[in-house]
Amino acid sequence: QKEVEQDPGPLSVPEGAIVSLNxxxxxxxxxxxxxxxxxxxxxPELLMYTYSSGNKEDGRFTAQVDKSSxxxxxxxxxxxxxxxxxxxxxxxxxxxxxxxxxxxxxxxVNP
Amino acid sequence: SAVISQKPSRDIxxxxxxxxxxxxxxxxxxxxxxxxxxxxxxxTLIATANQGSEATYESGFVIDxxxxxxxxxxxxxxxxxxxxxxxxxxxxxxxxxSRTSATNExxxxxxxxxxxxx
Numbered sequence: 001q002k003e004v005e006q007d008p009g010p011l012s013v014p015e016g017a018i019v020s021l022n023x024x025x026x027x028x029x030x031x032x033x034x035x036x037x038x039x040x041x042x043x044p045e046l047l048m049y050t051y052s053s054g055n056k057e058d059g060r061f062t063a064q065v066d067k068s069s070x071x072x073x074x075x076x077x078x079x080x081x082x083x084x085x086x087x088x089x090x091x092x093x094x095x096x097x098x099x100x101x102x103x104x105x106x107x108x109v110n111p
Numbered sequence: 112s113a114v115i116s117q118k119p120s121r122d123i124x125x126x127x128x129x130x131x132x133x134x135x136x137x138x139x140x141x142x143x144x145x146x147x148x149x150x151x152x153x154x155t156l157i158a159t160a161n162q163g164s165e166a167t168y169e170s171g172f173v174i175d176x177x178x179x180x181x182x183x184x185x186x187x188x189x190x191x192x193x194x195x196x197x198x199x200x201x202x203x204x205x206x207x208x209s210r211t212s213a214t215n216e217x218x219x220x221x222x223x224x225x226x227x228x229x
Binding site for chain 2: 004006008036043044045046049088090097098099101102103104
């Protein structure tokens with residue numbers, strides 16, 4: 001079983017839709033949770049970073065963490081064609097710097 | 112955030128040859144990391160490069176295949192040696208930025224090197 005499970009998609013939505021991206025994990029030691037956005041032929045770009053259960057909002061993006069269920073989500077409101085990318089969840093234990101990534105979900109927002 | 116320059120951005124190489132990928136950061140960083148992203152798969156950590164000491168490799172990766180240099184706090188290289196088509200992948204350099212709290216490290220990535228081995 002993988003430590004981090006993420007539906008690879010692809011996910012296709014119309015412009016303006018609310019997008020929900022999800023990851024589940026099995027390692028209780030994960031305490032830090034990140035979402036990265038990766039455009040084609042580019043490196044991953046840090047989008048959201050959180051370390052507590054609950055919601056964290058940044059503009060159109062909301063990261064949600066439920067440690068009791070080992071489940072994290074990224075919500076994108078009013079999605080735009082420029083949001084079309086692969087979204088990767090990543091997690092880290094308290095000690096060390098090693099990140100464990102999900103497979104990434106490929107998102108396409110159609111105008 | 113740190114600005115990370117990685118080159119080459121892409122290369123097509125022949126089987127049996129080696130390629131060295133360079134990573135330059137615009138600020139001094141303690142930790143530099145090398146990741147591999149194979150087609151349709153997630154990022155996998157190859158090794159951690161620390162200045163002044165040998166790199167630390169993850170399970171499944173060895174120094175003979177992926178030698179790493181870290182001559183100073185702003186630069187690192189990864190060499191993919193004796194390449195085969197299975198090495199075709201994106202290779203990514205990343206750095207960790209620390210804040211005043213030691214538990215708030217964030218990882219930032221370069222733009223990656225797209226390697227194709229024929």
